[in-house]
Amino acid sequence: MNKYPIWKYLLILSVLAVAAIYAMPNIYPPDPAVQISGETSGTQISQSTLERAVDSLEPQGIEVIGSDVSEDGVSALIRLADRDHQLAANELIKEALGPGYVVALNLAPTTPQWLRDIGAQPMKLGLDLSGGVHFLLEVDIEAAVADRAEGLASQVRTQLLEEGIRYRTPEITEDNHVRIGFRTDADRSEARTLVLEQNPDLQVATEEEGALYILDLAYSELAIRDFEERALTQNLTSLKNRVNELGVAEPLVQRQGSNRIVVELPGIQDTAEAKRIIGKTANLEFRLEHNPNRSAFYEEFEFMDVTVGLGTARLDRDEILTGELVSDASTSFDESGRPQVNITLSSEGGTLMHRATRDTVGERMAVLFIEYKSRAVEQINEDGEVETILESYSDEKVISLATIQSALGVQFRITGAGSQAEASELALLLRAGALAAPMTFVEERTVGPSLGAENVASGIKSIQIGLGLVVLFMLFYYRVFGLFATVALSANLVLLTAVMSIIGATLTLPGIAGIVLTLGMAVDANVLIFSRIREELKNGAPPQSAIKSGYDLALSTIVDANLTTLIVALILYLIGSGPVQGFAVTLAVGIVTSMFTAILGSRALVNLTIGGRKDLKALWI
Amino acid sequence: MSIPKKVWDFMAWRKIAAIASIALVLASIGSLATRGLNLGLDFSGGTLIELEFVEAPAIESVRAELSNLGVEDAIVVFFGADTDVLVRTASQMVSNCESDPDVAAQAAQQGRVCADTLVNSLNASLDSEAEVLRVESVGPQIGEELREDGGLGLLAALIVVMLYVAMRFQYKFSFGAVVALFHDVLITLGIFSIFYWEFDLTVLAALLAVIGYSLNDTIVVFDRIRENFRSLRDVETEEAINISLTQTLGRTLVTSLTTLLVLVVLFLFGGEMINNFAQALIIGIIIGTYSSIYVASNVVLSLNVKTQDLMPPEKEESDGEFEETPYR
Numbered sequence: 024m025n026k027y028p029i030w031k032y033l034l035i036l037s038v039l040a041v042a043a044i045y046a047m048p049n050i051y052p053p054d055p056a057v058q059i060s061g062e063t064s065g066t067q068i069s070q071s072t073l074e075r076a077v078d079s080l081e082p083q084g085i086e087v088i089g090s091d092v093s094e095d096g097v098s099a100l101i102r103l104a105d106r107d108h109q110l111a112a113n114e115l116i117k118e119a120l121g122p123g124y125v126v127a128l129n130l131a132p133t134t135p136q137w138l139r140d141i142g143a144q145p146m147k148l149g150l151d152l153s154g155g156v157h158f159l160l161e162v163d164i165e166a167a168v169a170d171r172a173e174g175l176a177s178q179v180r181t182q183l184l185e186e187g188i189r190y191r192t193p194e195i196t197e198d199n200h201v202r203i204g205f206r207t208d209a210d211r212s213e214a215r216t217l218v219l220e221q222n223p224d225l226q227v228a229t230e231e232e233g234a235l236y237i238l239d240l241a242y243s244e245l246a247i248r249d250f251e252e253r254a255l256t257q258n259l260t261s262l263k264n265r266v267n268e269l270g271v272a273e274p275l276v277q278r279q280g281s282n283r284i285v286v287e288l289p290g291i292q293d294t295a296e297a298k299r300i301i302g303k304t305a306n307l308e309f310r311l312e313h314n315p316n317r318s319a320f321y322e323e324f325e326f327m328d329v330t331v332g333l334g335t336a337r338l339d340r341d342e343i344l345t346g347e348l349v350s351d352a353s354t355s356f357d358e359s360g361r362p363q364v365n366i367t368l369s370s371e372g373g374t375l376m377h378r379a380t381r382d383t384v385g386e387r388m389a390v391l392f393i394e395y396k397s398r399a400v401e402q403i404n405e406d407g408e409v410e411t412i413l414e415s416y417s418d419e420k421v422i423s424l425a426t427i428q429s430a431l432g433v434q435f436r437i438t439g440a441g442s443q444a445e446a447s448e449l450a451l452l453l454r455a456g457a458l459a460a461p462m463t464f465v466e467e468r469t470v471g472p473s474l475g476a477e478n479v480a481s482g483i484k485s486i487q488i489g490l491g492l493v494v495l496f497m498l499f500y501y502r503v504f505g506l507f508a509t510v511a512l513s514a515n516l517v518l519l520t521a522v523m524s525i526i527g528a529t530l531t532l533p534g535i536a537g538i539v540l541t542l543g544m545a546v547d548a549n550v551l552i553f554s555r556i557r558e559e560l561k562n563g564a565p566p567q568s569a570i571k572s573g574y575d576l577a578l579s580t581i582v583d584a585n586l587t588t589l590i591v592a593l594i595l596y597l598i599g600s601g602p603v604q605g606f607a608v609t610l611a612v613g614i615v616t617s618m619f620t621a622i623l624g625s626r627a628l629v630n631l632t633i634g635g636r637k638d639l640k641a642l643w644i
Numbered sequence: 645m646s647i648p649k650k651v652w653d654f655m656a657w658r659k660i661a662a663i664a665s666i667a668l669v670l671a672s673i674g675s676l677a678t679r680g681l682n683l684g685l686d687f688s689g690g691t692l693i694e695l696e697f698v699e700a701p702a703i704e705s706v707r708a709e710l711s712n713l714g715v716e717d718a719i720v721v722f723f724g725a726d727t728d729v730l731v732r733t734a735s736q737m738v739s740n741c742e743s744d745p746d747v748a749a750q751a752a753q754q755g756r757v758c759a760d761t762l763v764n765s766l767n768a769s770l771d772s773e774a775e776v777l778r779v780e781s782v783g784p785q786i787g788e789e790l791r792e793d794g795g796l797g798l799l800a801a802l803i804v805v806m807l808y809v810a811m812r813f814q815y816k817f818s819f820g821a822v823v824a825l826f827h828d829v830l831i832t833l834g835i836f837s838i839f840y841w842e843f844d845l846t847v848l849a850a851l852l853a854v855i856g857y858s859l860n861d862t863i864v865v866f867d868r869i870r871e872n873f874r875s876l877r878d879v880e881t882e883e884a885i886n887i888s889l890t891q892t893l894g895r896t897l898v899t900s901l902t903t904l905l906v907l908v909v910l911f912l913f914g915g916e917m918i919n920n921f922a923q924a925l926i927i928g929i930i931i932g933t934y935s936s937i938y939v940a941s942n943v944v945l946s947l948n949v950k951t952q953d954l955m956p957p958e959k960e961e962s963d964g965e966f967e968e969t970p971y972r
Contacts (some may be wrong), residue, residue, distance in 0.1 A: 151917065159786065465783035474694070474777040481915035488913060489906035496902060533846050536918050539910050540853065540925070543903035544860075547895075550902075551864065554895045561648075580867040584860040587808055591801050591856035595849060598797035603849045610853065 025570055025634030027627055035627050038619075039514055042521035048134040048145040049520055054088065055106040056131035057113050059124055060098040067096045072120065077101060079119035085112050089131075100131050106472075146524045148289060149531030149605055152479050154472035155289040160262075160462040162282045167254045167460030168247060172199040175225075175240065177341045179203065179218055188214050191235065199242070204235035211236040254460040257347060259284055284462070306461075307346035307453060311379060312387040312424065313337040324391060326421040336421045338389050343379040348372030352453035354446045362446035363438045366453060373433030381430040390423040390437070390449070417461065422449060482535035489539045490516070493546060501553050503643040504629075508549040511625040515545050518616040523609065531605030541613030547584070548621035551577040557644055566639045574626055581622065585614050647876070647887055654889045654937060655882050655945060661938035665827055672834020679837050684844025684920075685780055687794070689787035690734040694778040695763065700726040701770050709766050724916040728777075731762075794848045798829065801855050809859075813866055814953045820943035821862050824935040828858045832928045842920055850924035857903070857925075858932030861896060862940040868892050869941070873951045881949060885941050893937075900933045 059068055059076060070092065076099075077090050086104035093099065103112055109128055117126045130153075134145065150157050176193040179201065183190050191204035205211040215227060215238055224246050228239040242250070259278055266274045266286065275287040313321035320340035325333070351367040368376055380388070394417065425437055437449070493512065497505035519538065523530065556573030564572065589611055596607035633639055685692045703720050706729055710718045715733050723730040763774050802825055810818035829851055836843050868888035876884055904926060911922035 159783075161783075464781075466786050467779070467781045469776070469779040471775065471777045473696070473775065478915055478917065481913055481918075485906075485910050485914045489909040492905045492909065493902050496905065500898065532915070532917055533849060533921060536846075536910055536914060536921055539906045539914070540903070543906035544857065544899070546902050547860070547899040550895050550898045554892075554898070557894075558648075558891065580864055583812060583867060584863045587805055587859045587863060588856035590804050590808065591852055591859070594797055594801045594804065595852045598793045598800070599845070599849065603845050606846075606849050606853075610856075 025567055025626075025630045027630050027634075031623075032627055032631065035623055039517065039624075042514075042518045044138070044141070044521075045143045045525050046517050046520040048132070048138055048143050049524060051133040051135070051145070053130040053132050053145075054102040055109045056100045056102045056129045057109065057116055058098055058100055058127050058129040059116065059120065060127075061124060066124075068092050068099045072124075073099045073101070075119055076116045079115045080112055083111070083115060085115070100129065102131050144524060144527075146520070147527065147529045148475075148479070149529045149534065150287060150289055150468065150470050150475075151532040152475050152482070152530060152535075153289040154470045154475035155287065156470075157288075157466070157468040158286040158464060159279070159466035160284045160286065161465045162255055162258050162284065163461045163463065164251045164254060164282055168199055168250065169195075170460075171242070171250060172201055175222070175242075176201045178221070179214075179240070181341075182217055182221065183214060186213075186217060188217075190214065201240040203238045203240070204232070205238065206234075206236070208236050211238050214238055255282065255284075258460055258462060262286060283465070306393045307349070308342040308391040308393065309344050309376070310338040310342045310389050310391055311383060312389060313339050314383075314386060324389075324419055324421045326389075326424060336389055336424055338391065338421070342391070343388075344368070344372050344375045346453065348375070349453045352450040354443070354450045357436075357438050361438060362443045363436050364446050364450045364453070365436045366434070368433050370433065376431045376433075376435070380427050384427050384429055387424050387426050389421045392420055392422040394418045394420075478532050478535075482532060485539050486516075486535065486542070489542050493542055497546060497549075501549075501644055504549075504553050504556075507625045507628045508546055508553070508621070510628060511549060511620040512542065512545055514624050515613070515617050515620040516542070518620060519609070519613050522612050522616060526612075528608045528612070529605055530609075533603060534605035534609045537606045537609030537613065541610065541617060544588075545613065545617035545621060548577075548581045548617060549625055551581055552621075552625070553644060556642065560642065560644070566642045567634070567637075569642070570629060570634070574622070578622065581618065585618055589614050647879075648890050650890070651883070651886050652890045652893070654886050654941070658938065658942045658945065662942055665935075665939055668831050668834070669827060672830045672837065675834050675837040676830075679840065681833065681837050681843040682840045683787075683791075684842045684847070685732065685782055685787075686845040687787050687791050687843070688734070689782045689784035690732060691781040692779070693731045693762065693776065694723060695729045695731065695766070695774045696777050697727045697729065697770075698773040701729065701766075701772055701774075703729070705770055706731070706766065709769055710762065713762060713765065728916070729774075790845065794845075797848070798851065798855075801852055802826070802829075805855065805859055809863070809866075813870065814949075816944055816947040816949045816953060817866050819947065820940040821859060821866070823943045824862055824932075824940035825855050825858060827935050827939050828854055828928055828932045831931050832924060835927055836924065841923065844920060846918070846921040847924045850921045850928065853925060854928030854932055857929055858935060861899075861932055861936035864895065865889060865892050865936050865941060866944075869944070877951065881951075882945060885945055889937055889941060896933060896936065900929060903929055 073090055073092060077087050080087055085108045087101055088104050089102040103109060113126055113128055172195050176195055188210050193201050193203045195201055226241045226243050230237040230239060263276045266276055277285045279285050321337050322340050323335045323337050326336040348369045348371055350369050353365050354362055357363045423437055494509045497508045552573050555577045556569050559569035559572050592607045592611035596604050599607055707720050718731050718733040721730050763776055766774050802822055806818050806822045809821045868891055869885055872884045872888050907922050907926045910918060914922060
């Protein structure tokens, strides 16, 4: 007799019911939408602001199907009827709201509230399906370490000057040691004490070079490693801030390996904007304009003056502070209605700024913008072949040069920063944070939204046709049992979708291929069982015991065969990236769910329908 | 367990099959060594731009326009439809230059490709409307890393599988399974090399899936061989293998058929981006099905597998030298 206890039927049924519920959000396609948020994190979006935005669209014939402010009040979504209007709507709203707001394209979920309440969400779509950009950035840690050695040199120089110790200009070696020469041994030991007081973790060595007494300063291995770690974290944070500025739905900013960062922005249509903001691998420095009475060292930079035109600015060689110390920046209008940028520094930054500006009122201060770029250069490698490598270089320009009106502290403003757009961009760059180490793009992929939609369509079509053909074949070949297999296969599809949605897996094009492949392979378990049943019948076993031994005998084979495929999927996940990982995930999840439905599910069906019939003479198999 | 009425004498063909397999593997290795693989963007590095035109453009004019822009090494082909054009070049990095003509000029000077500039000038010169569907740019060091990781992944998969089969069955079976897998992977790679089809990340994923699938097949057969060894004591090894293959043949064919069915659907309807993947799997699965019958079992037979090899672990000490009778 083939019977399951009642609880087993109920268990299978409830698993499938839960799966069906959690798979459901996937059938609600998201609405194209425009998202509004404040430029600074504290800004609340009021109902009237939202109305102003909505009102700007209707005269242009753009149909709005819904608009609401988020629960915490910091962002609002305007849902549109037509995806083609998304870009136009974005521009119109930007214009209508003016400065102070970030307006970005988004996709609004249409999952019913009761589903959202229980945490049911649709599967995330990978970039190849939703369209969007993928960047892989490499952090140039070496440059950051070299930068730091330079900082040390300039700090020591200032110290020695203040104490009146005579020294030779410090030299920075290739391995980032700072070497300073002194005339006498006494000077050197005095300097040594002084430097160590400020930087207790430095490694100090002494050396004689002709008549010079050399002090050799270096950061310890541990300190450098610690610094590298912090630099990467700082870069990651800055990138996250910048990405948040874009207001993209579900962006991904993730560290990869020891010195790379992945940025993925799904669903965005206007890739240009994203590239511009993310692509600004930049740092900012505040420097005083050079004054020969103060110091002998200066550097010259290009400067585009609003009134004078292109010229050069002569700045102090040492910066007051860099962009890491800026904690907030926003735009507003000054008394005469010109745009201004309001800056808030961290307390450390405030102290530095105050120290630098208390005695320099009336002089000018510059904001120096340093952009790190890369270019392709051909070089000859060890084997004598010409290969193309990417060389990084930096592009430095002064973006603002303004007179210091009073001693500055934690909060101050920059006026005369040009147009409203320029002020906004300056604020954004200040706010989004600086990068502790320069970065270069080593990989970028852009998938247009239409290709993404096309991929989804062909993926769904493949699943439908594939499922149809497999079902036809199974019905033809195994008849009634083919029907059981079909039900199990459909349940598998639901279960697979539900598990993918629950674990928050990302669906990619190879992932869809994985689903289709799973459809083909998932029937394998049923095929194994059914052919075993057929054999048993041929050997003269009565139907009920044929069913029983068919399922029992095939079990170990199914487990063996599926476990090995699972291992392969795991390896695939570990070595793969992006889309390939998507394939690995669907393959692995598909194997597990198919074992559940093909073994337990189909057995339950068999038991429920014919398992209890003692008079069963033959099986339609 | 009884013997099926009609047992196919699969192993009668084993010598011919072995020769055919060896010939195919050698041809594959030969082609891989001389021609190599047509590495896709993921592995070679470079830039790829997919454009969709409203009206089918002439490939030559796209090519001419590219060399006007200073991109000399570009490969331009139709992709799927004659309005879809794929441009591939070894040049690096695409930056968004539409808004900034200076950047575009600079990019061209540095041998970089700028998608927007290309589209704008194509639109102007061809009097057509083109849309950028996809831009991918992979740096040379990334390509190299992916190549290394890919090779490593394949090796790791094979080693783990070998250990698993050795643990579940016995080392002779493990050896048979792994030889079959090498056979499948090498021949699939060989076919990609001979026809010079593009080998990209998705094809690598497909190869790993082939390993999983082929192993699946092989294990089903081995499972049956083990079962028959234990139940049919007075049957010769070769006969036992033939019986096992005959018993599993139906299942092997049905599963291969359903899998091939969905793969062909994927190949036909899945879109251009999935074509290579489907192609690799179709080939791999055909070869994998063949190899589970004629390579894995063949190797196991050549290794002179004995009933004792598959007795429960207590009887492990038998290594085939002493023909001791297992107790009944």
